Amino acid sequence: MPLELAVEMRNITKIYPENNLRANDEVDFLLRKGEIHCLAGENGAGKTTLMKVLYGLEDHEGGTIRIRGNQQDISSPLVANRLGIGMVHQHFMLVEDFTVSQNVLMGIEPRKHGLIYDRKKADTLVNEVIGHHHFSIEANMLVRNLTVGQKQQVEIIKMLYRDVDILILDEPTAVLTEQEIESLFSTLKQLAQKGKSLILITHKLQEIKAISDRVSVMRQGKMLDTYETEEVDERQISALMMGKSISLSIEHGKKNTESRPVIEGRQITVLRQGQQRPLLNALSFTAYSGEILGFAGVSGNGLGVLEAVLGGFIPIYDGKVLHNGEDITNIGTALLRKQGLAYVPSDRLKVGSALKASVQENIIVGESGSFRKNGFIDQKKVTRHTNDLLERYSAKATAQMPIGTLSGGNIQKVILAREIERYQDYIVFSEPTWGLDIASSQFVYEQIASLRDKGAAVILISSSLDEILTIADRIIVLYRGTRVASFVGDEARNLSKEEIGEYMLGIRRQGAAHA
Amino acid sequence: MLDRKPHQSRRILPTLRSSAGSFLILLIALAGVVVLSLLLSKTPAKTLRYFFLGPLQNTYYFGNMLTSAIPLIFGGLGVSLAMRSGNFNLGGEGQIYSGALVTTLCAIYFAPLGLLGALLALCIGASVAGGLAGLSGFFRMKWNTSELITSFLISNAVVLVVNYLIAGPFMDPSTSLIATRKIPDSFRLSALLPPSNLSTALFFALVAVVAVHIYLYKTKSGYELRMTGLNSRFAKYGGINTKKFIVLPMFLSGFLYGLGGGFAIYGTYFSTIKEFSSGMGWNGLAVALIAKSRPSAVIPAALFFAYIEAGARSAMLHSDVTFEIAAIVQSIIFFFISSEVLLTLFEKKRREL
Numbered sequence: 001m002p003l004e005l006a007v008e009m010r011n012i013t014k015i016y017p018e019n020n021l022r023a024n025d026e027v028d029f030l031l032r033k034g035e036i037h038c039l040a041g042e043n044g045a046g047k048t049t050l051m052k053v054l055y056g057l058e059d060h061e062g063g064t065i066r067i068r069g070n071q072q073d074i075s076s077p078l079v080a081n082r083l084g085i086g087m088v089h090q091h092f093m094l095v096e097d098f099t100v101s102q103n104v105l106m107g108i109e110p111r112k113h114g115l116i117y118d119r120k121k122a123d124t125l126v127n128e129v130i131g132h133h134h135f136s137i138e139a140n141m142l143v144r145n146l147t148v149g150q151k152q153q154v155e156i157i158k159m160l161y162r163d164v165d166i167l168i169l170d171e172p173t174a175v176l177t178e179q180e181i182e183s184l185f186s187t188l189k190q191l192a193q194k195g196k197s198l199i200l201i202t203h204k205l206q207e208i209k210a211i212s213d214r215v216s217v218m219r220q221g222k223m224l225d226t227y228e229t230e231e232v233d234e235r236q237i238s239a240l241m242m243g244k245s246i247s248l249s250i251e252h253g254k255k256n257t258e259s260r261p262v263i264e265g266r267q268i269t270v271l272r273q274g275q276q277r278p279l280l281n282a283l284s285f286t287a288y289s290g291e292i293l294g295f296a297g298v299s300g301n302g303l304g305v306l307e308a309v310l311g312g313f314i315p316i317y318d319g320k321v322l323h324n325g326e327d328i329t330n331i332g333t334a335l336l337r338k339q340g341l342a343y344v345p346s347d348r349l350k351v352g353s354a355l356k357a358s359v360q361e362n363i364i365v366g367e368s369g370s371f372r373k374n375g376f377i378d379q380k381k382v383t384r385h386t387n388d389l390l391e392r393y394s395a396k397a398t399a400q401m402p403i404g405t406l407s408g409g410n411i412q413k414v415i416l417a418r419e420i421e422r423y424q425d426y427i428v429f430s431e432p433t434w435g436l437d438i439a440s441s442q443f444v445y446e447q448i449a450s451l452r453d454k455g456a457a458v459i460l461i462s463s464s465l466d467e468i469l470t471i472a473d474r475i476i477v478l479y480r481g482t483r484v485a486s487f488v489g490d491e492a493r494n495l496s497k498e499e500i501g502e503y504m505l506g507i508r509r510q511g512a513a514h515a
Numbered sequence: 516m517l518d519r520k521p522h523q524s525r526r527i528l529p530t531l532r533s534s535a536g537s538f539l540i541l542l543i544a545l546a547g548v549v550v551l552s553l554l555l556s557k558t559p560a561k562t563l564r565y566f567f568l569g570p571l572q573n574t575y576y577f578g579n580m581l582t583s584a585i586p587l588i589f590g591g592l593g594v595s596l597a598m599r600s601g602n603f604n605l606g607g608e609g610q611i612y613s614g615a616l617v618t619t620l621c622a623i624y625f626a627p628l629g630l631l632g633a634l635l636a637l638c639i640g641a642s643v644a645g646g647l648a649g650l651s652g653f654f655r656m657k658w659n660t661s662e663l664i665t666s667f668l669i670s671n672a673v674v675l676v677v678n679y680l681i682a683g684p685f686m687d688p689s690t691s692l693i694a695t696r697k698i699p700d701s702f703r704l705s706a707l708l709p710p711s712n713l714s715t716a717l718f719f720a721l722v723a724v725v726a727v728h729i730y731l732y733k734t735k736s737g738y739e740l741r742m743t744g745l746n747s748r749f750a751k752y753g754g755i756n757t758k759k760f761i762v763l764p765m766f767l768s769g770f771l772y773g774l775g776g777g778f779a780i781y782g783t784y785f786s787t788i789k790e791f792s793s794g795m796g797w798n799g800l801a802v803a804l805i806a807k808s809r810p811s812a813v814i815p816a817a818l819f820f821a822y823i824e825a826g827a828r829s830a831m832l833h834s835d836v837t838f839e840i841a842a843i844v845q846s847i848i849f850f851f852i853s854s855e856v857l858l859t860l861f862e863k864k865r866r867e868l
Contacts, residue, residue: 311752337754345752354746365742365753368735376733 005069006166006197007031007054007085012063014049023049024060025221031166036188036198038208038229041218042241042437047201050218051168055087056080067166086159087168092151094143101126101139104158129161133190136183149180156187167191168199173207174434177298185211203241203437205234217241238438262426262457263287263310268319270305270481279305280481282319287426287457292448294460294472294492298504302481303461304346307430310459311343312336324425337366342423344415346431346461348408352415355404360386362403363418389417394443409440416447426457433467445471465500469493477503484509540805540851541819547847548826548840555836562834569829570822578711580818580825582783586611586792587817588720589775590799592727593768595808597648599731600764601744602655603663604648607772607796609670612677612787614644614773615780619787620685622698622780633702633781641773647673648769652762662765670796681789693789704782716782721814723771728810740764772796801845804852820845 007030014024023046031037039047052058054065056074065072067083074080077087094103101122102109110121126139135153137146143154152172159167169188173181188198188211202208208215209229216226217240224240263286270280280302287293297303308314309321312333321329328339345351353362363386364371371382386399395413397406403414412432419427429448433441448471452458462468468475475492477485477500485503487495502508548566556562570580590607597604604610618640625632651666687696704714731737743750743760751757776792784791802820806812823844831838 313751333751334754334756341754343752350746351748351752354742354749356745357742361738361742362749364738365749366755368738372735376729377735377738379733 004033005030006033006067008066008069009050009054010064010066012050012053012065013061014046014053014058015061022221024053026063027218027221027223029054029216029223030226031197031199032214033197034192034195035213036192036200036211038200038202038212038215039218040203040205040208040215040237040241042203042439045218045241046221047218048170051087051170051199051201054080055085055168057087081162081164083166084164085166085168086162086164088152088155088159088170088172090170090172090174092155094151094154096142096144098143099123099139100130100137100141100143100146100154100157103143103154104129104139104161108162126157126161129157133157133160133187135187147180149176149183152176152180152184153187160191165195166197166199168201170201171203172200173202173204181207205237208237209234241438259288259290261286262289262324263459264320264322266320266322268306268309268321269317270309270314271317278317278481280309280316283478283481283483284319285476285483287459289425289457290452290455292452292458292460292471292473294462294468294475295478296465296468296472296475296500296504297463297478301504302478303430303463305481306478307346307428307461310341310428311345312341340424340426342419342427344412344419344427344429344432346434348412348415353403353411356402358400359390359397359403359406359414360399362414363389363399365418367422389421390414393417393447409436412436412440412444416444420447420451423451423456425455426459427451428459428461430461431463432460433464465504469495469500475500479504479506479509486510540848543851544823544844544848547844548823551840551843552830552836555840557835562830562836565833566826566830566840569833570825572829574708575711576825576829578708578713580821581708581717582712582714583824584817584821585716585720585782586775586779586795587798587802587820588813589723589771589778590796591802591806591813591817592723592810593648593771593775594800594803595806595810595813596727596731596740596771597764597768598803598808599744600740600760601747602652602761602764602768604651604666604765604768604772605663605800606648606651606666606670606673606769607799608793609673609677609796610644610647610769610772611776611779611792611795611799613647613673613776614640614769615776615784615792616640616677616680616685616695616787617643618773618777619695619698619780622702623696626699626702629701636702637774637777637781640777641770644773644776645766645768645770648772649762649766652765656758656761662761666765677787678789681787687786692786695787697786698780702781703785704778712783714782716778719774719778723774724810724814727771731810736763772799775799797849798845801849801852805848820848823848 009027009029012024012027012029013022015022027046027050029050039051041047049058053060054074056076056079059075065074067085072079072083074083074085080087095106104126105122110118110125112118123139130137130139135157137150137153143151146154156167172184176184192198200207200212212229214226215229215232215237217224217237219241265283265285268280268283269278271278283302283306285293295303295306305314309316312331312335315330319329320327323339328336331339349355360382364382368377371377371385373381383399390397390399393413393416395410395417397403397410397414403411406414432444432448436444448458448460452473460468460472469492472492475487475495476483484506485508549563552559552562552566570576590611593607593610594604618636621636621639622633625636628635647669648666651662651669654660654665655662681695682693685695687694704716707713707715707717731741739750739755740760740763742753743755743757747757750760775795779792780787798820802813802816805816805819827838827840827844830836830840
């Protein structure tokens with residue numbers, strides 16, 4: 001007697017005609033009732049597409065879908081919801097100024113006398129669901145005031161309230177802190193025990209091991225196979241995802257004797273309106289040529305603020321920033337760019353690119369002036385330059401495509417190409433591999449290392465400890481906007497994750513900051 | 516709350532689709548004409564014949580249809596330019612009107628200067644209109660006020676001021692119209708297709724389309740303007756002075772509207788008549804919306820709008836319907852198009868938050 005199937009997808013084929021891409025190629029996917037099933041694969045492997053087909057967000061060219069044994073035509077999310085399928089997207093769809101219950105009940109509000117929104121009843125209904133599943137929020141809280149993890153809970157409650165019993169979560173941990181991930185996982189386990197069937201789209205190996213019953217691995221639009229999670233280890237999953245095994249590493253630079261200070265921060269203080277605690281508190285650092293200076297920290301402890309300061313987006317209240325000894329404090333992004341700022345931002349979709357503009361228009365931003373001929377932009381020259389970069393950075397794209405149609409990894413390659421091309425003596429990377437697969441991450445690391453070897457002062461801001469430990473030559477740990485520890489050279493390389501984690505969480509701090 | 520289907524991945528051929536959207540709305544509008552004629556006219560067949568064929572039946576109607584398209588082309592370009600930069604110019608009414616008045620007055624004053632005077636008058640008139648729009652941009656840059664609201668309010672006030680100036684200090688007592696004095700004969704553009712009102716202003720409108728297209732897609736400034744409009748955070752990050760592209764596009768937008776007013780004087784009206792441009796500003800906005808802010812698409816969109824108006828005029832003269840039929844059809848178009856545009860506008864604002 002086979003186990004009861006919640007979802008049975010057979011021979012699903014999805015073709016994107018714009019680039020003639022087989023995003024799903026005759027994919028089979030089976031979800032058992034009551035299991036937690038991870039759908040793993042690199043960026044662009046087709047995981048999200050497959051789930052969008054299941055949720056009615058994408059139509060498909062071939063194949064059949066059965067839900068609890070019955071063949072269904074899921075033409076829209078409405079149909080999916082009616083069949084008890086829900087999806088929690090990576091980006092939340094919530095009304096910030098509404099309460100939790102208003103968000104949960106949107107479209108199905110309880111009414112008094114058929115007309116008036118019954119707030120009390122709404123809160124009671126939603127609190128019941130919250131209590132039943134042990135969530136940490138309350139129905140009358142304003143969504144604006146919730147943490148990211150709590151907002152995700154609202155999304156899940158929204159689905160639970162609608163009696164969803166097949167729940168798809170798209171990279172649910174990407175935006176969460178460690179503690180939030182833990183609490184999410186315990187929620188998910190409880191849901192599975194209550195008979196809900198869960199699908200997690202992810203490419204994080206530890207998470208697959210930690211939570212799933214089974215794991216399906218996709219590569220290049222094809223389903224490789226499905227495994228009982230306990231029968232495979234992280235290495236095997238990784239090898240399946242990648243197709244070949246690559247370990248992330250770069251060669252560390254030899255200590256360069258001619259190292260000179262390029263960017264200096266002196267007592268940088270950034271205040272936030274109406275808040276006692278400064279966002280950055282008298283932070284000092286020096287970035288030397290031929291060296292990767294890594295800033296580590298848990299999000300919310302000043303990494304993002306430091307990025308905004310270096311990018312010229314926010315002014316500093318006190319202190320100084322120097323570039324080769326020249327004062328560049330608060331001169332603004334446009335002038336910083338003229339000064340030689342090269343910068344790969346953490347938000348590559350909202351800051352690093354204009355999604356509807358073509359790849360080549362994204363390439364020439366800020367430098368369009370150097371492509372002028374007789375006062376006009378020389379389109380041919382721009383296209384030539386762009387094609388040259390795309391080839392050198394092995395980005396799969398054409399110069400004329402809107403950059404928004406590329407995969408995350410390829411968008412990042414275009415941004416890297418642009419910024420590395422314009423770099424003069426220093427470059428800032430913020431979360432350069434966030435959301436990228438292993439091969440793309442390795443590519444980014446190699447680029448960073450080669451810049452360092454060419455003598456660039458590299459500033460790496462990253463909340464990924466693995467990343468910092470893998471590539472940084474020097475590490476500064478930020479906690480609550482203050483430098484709590486710094487490590488140099490071998491000292492940094494021999495640190496354990498646990499040790500540095502204690503600094504990041506504010507459990508330890510170095511007496512006198514050195515380096 | 517259900518998730519709307521994401522646009523990006525669903526769109527097979529984005530441009531074709533979006534043009535198809537505009538095309539569909541035009542078809543709905545034409546269907547509206549048919550329905551209204553059936554409802555309102557005792558002789559619907561005759562009404563429809565005059566509506567659809569009237570504007571094309573002789574040079575007089577045809578020429579006048581093209582004439583009314585001219586200010587729509589200028590206005591459509593003006594709004595398109597502002598929208599490409601992420602700004603919205605709702606002040607076309609006041610900008611056309613004031614542009615026309617200032618051009619007229621300057622033209623009369625510069626009469627002895629000949630061609631140079633004509634150009635100067637046109638530039639000054641357009642610059643005043645541009646300044647009015649630019650003011651809204653400046654306010655937004657300085658105090659983050661909504662240029663949508665301020666341009667509308669400023670325009671409303673300006674219309675009243677222009678009305679006063681025409682009826683008061685600058686009124687020409689020798690005519691029974693409430694109008695200024697006429698511009699010198701030598702400043703008038705030569706007529707095309709007499710006896711219609713069409714003049715060589717049409718060619719200037721086409722030149723303006725080409726100029727705006729080249730500006731937007733071939734120059735550095737136009738590139739920076741578009742990037743600011745597509746994603747101002749990206750533009751700022753890339754080193755573009757985004758503040759500049761709040762004020763400049765609004766100025767240029769008003770400038771184009773003002774040119775539309777000026778050319779209407781040089782080519783058609785020869786003096787600023789009270790309320791002569793009423794509705795042109797709004798129709799220019801509708802044209803830009805139909806054209807989805809593409810300069811090249813402004814020409815067909817303006818022609819279509821002018822065609823509807825000319826059709827209604829012809830049907831009114833030869834049949835039993837009133838001119839309101841044009842207003843109703845135009846409102847239908849306006850309604851469908853603007854609702855779609857506002858939707859995308861709000862989506863954009865939300866994404867920026």
